[in-house]
Amino acid sequence: MNHKPSLWLQLAIFTLIILIAFHVSSLASQPQWEFCDGYTYYIYGEIACPACQGTKKMLTKMCGEEHIVFKEFTANETYMEEYQKLYDLLELGDVYQIPLVVVFKDNTPIIVCVGNYDVETWKEIFQIQKDMEGLVIVDAKGQVKVGMQEELVAKVKEIVLGTAEPTVEKISLGEAFPVVIGAALADSVNPCTFSVFTALLLIAMARGRKIASTGLAFIFAIYAMYFAMGFGLIKIFYYIGLIKYIVAALALVFGSLSILSGLRGFKSPIPMKFREIIESRIEKAVNPFSAAITGVTVSVTLLPCTGGPYLIATAILAKLSSFLEALLLLVIYNLIFVAPLFLILLAIATLSTATRKIKEWRTKKLGLMEVISGILLIAISLYMLFFL
Template identity: 35%
Template sequence: MRGLRLLPIILLILTSLSLVHPQPTIKFYIYGSHYCGSCVKTLSIIIDIYGEESVVFYEATNSTNYSIFTKICDILSIERRWPLTGVFINGKLIAIVIADRPREFWEKFKEYDSSENILRVYRTVYPMLLNITDVEKIITVHKLLTQQEEINGSIYLYQKKSVQEVVYVIVLASLADSVNPCTFSVFTALLLISIATMGKRRMLSIGLAFISAIYIAYTLIGLGLMSVIGYIPVVKYVVGIMAIVAAIYVLSGIARGKSTTTEPKILKSYISSRIRKAVSPLMSFIIGMIVSVTLLPCTAGPYLVAMVVLTSLKNQMLKLPLLLLYNAIFIFPLILIVAGIYTLAIKVKSVKIWRSKRIILLEATEALLLLFLGLYVLFFS
């Protein structure tokens, strides 16, 4: 009974203490992009520590937000780099942080002394720390950071894509890429030369070495593209427009009864000269790596679209597995060709004839898928 009587007194004391030492209200205003890996990392860490309600995220590819972002950088004479995070404690701007930081850095703001009238700017170039005492500058930056909150601020990065949605797009893009006539043309030429000079058994090892090289090269290229897209968000729009233009160009060629996806003559002669040197699995692998790069102008459309979509994935850890899935689907028809020639006695010339008869169908399939993907990237990604 006595304990129950003391309970109100204890609660009153605790309430009084909380009023004397209230917990500071910490809020973060972030300028960045959902295509920027560092931005996603920063957002995830801050939300994990302080909760979603403590974050306002400005998508800096929005023209209004980008203009404000550049103004802030110019006022403070700092580098224009994402993410740019403004830290507020009890409504007071106390820090500007450029780029991503470790978790320990963000946790220190819980114990931060906000009584000083100093705006600390944490940079990535020398000097690494600026102490801004100009009151007019601090007030201006404060207003710029908070004025767009109700209009353009969100803790969500334009609803980053779910795994299921991204998988659908990756599969469609890789299917479009896998039926590209350029790839069939180069690969069947390699198999014809290897069978004619070294026989079917040798053809198997040379063909598999070539396919392995393409798989590895495209994976490395994909990783590079994703990192570039992450830091240059406008690439998304360029890729979307390029995909639509390329699709319309191919479809217009089909309407005229003309193939448009065969590789240029200069590129074709260069590739042919390299293929003739593929007399061993090692040489075939090396040439496969080279050809992967030279074929990019012919196959880049679906691949670029896929890389853009991968950068919008919620779960960043799934980027590599889905990239590997894309490339596996891309090379699958080539594996079928090798297997068919080696085990089912299918002639390479038959494959070339089959390709020639259906080249319009292959091009139309690729173009329609590419058109869909381009529209998706522009309006739904």
């Protein structure tokens, strides 16, 4: 029982970190220098480029997200073409480098800069532009030149602004919320997930007085692993377009298969080898630490079975405009996912509920839960097609 306070303390600390992150984000969005009103910063680069992210973070901190347009190469091939045209037109270097930042003031380009510079260097560049009143060009070697020709300025403007709208799909928090919550509910009643519940029950039956600490360690490990895997899936789905139709198709397919499986009598699709691994780990869960290891193992081996709703949710989260909003919904999703685990643990630990009865109820209702999960997924598909 000595482990219980420390686990709750970890959850409290994690929640506090999330709240602090939101607070810091709101402070960071407030303009902190004079080059904001009337200014727009177009950043050409890649999301995986540290220098590009550094430049975006710095400029966002100084002016706010509404003044930043990040032209991600992998999201739109047109951006790559624009970048190459600018590089060749302005003779920015022999080797292509990123980020490339084009600064507009009142719809006119005033600065083109290659590289990741700090705030003080940017102030110097703005001062040069103010003194020279032309198009300031900072090439890949850091050399500064000024273009005074109106034709050059017009050509840069045409390249940057005279293109089609970005193909990157963005979804608002209000649009994403019902999809993510629906997927979480479908996942929480998924019979595959109840294999996790069975593992918890077996641990509880075998550990006697260590039910609370061992069970909490097991649940916390599952939560942490699913959160980490969800974080990775969000990064992957960021690069995939037409996400609305992909999500709708996934939800329709997984939902239909779930309903058919439930009506025919649910049979676990988990490979026998994976089941053997799970059972082996459960037998070794004699304390909170080993129960946590079991939770990690179970999370990985069950993902192919429980992954349908999670793929749908993380695909939607990847298209939210704010990463912090995506992170918050990922936290909520996984809390819903593990909520039945907490309820079962509470029933066993405080109400002395017979584990045999819980297991019998679970076995009888597997088909029904599979049908419910499928209905929720199909509802998500219809919502995506007709309301988004």
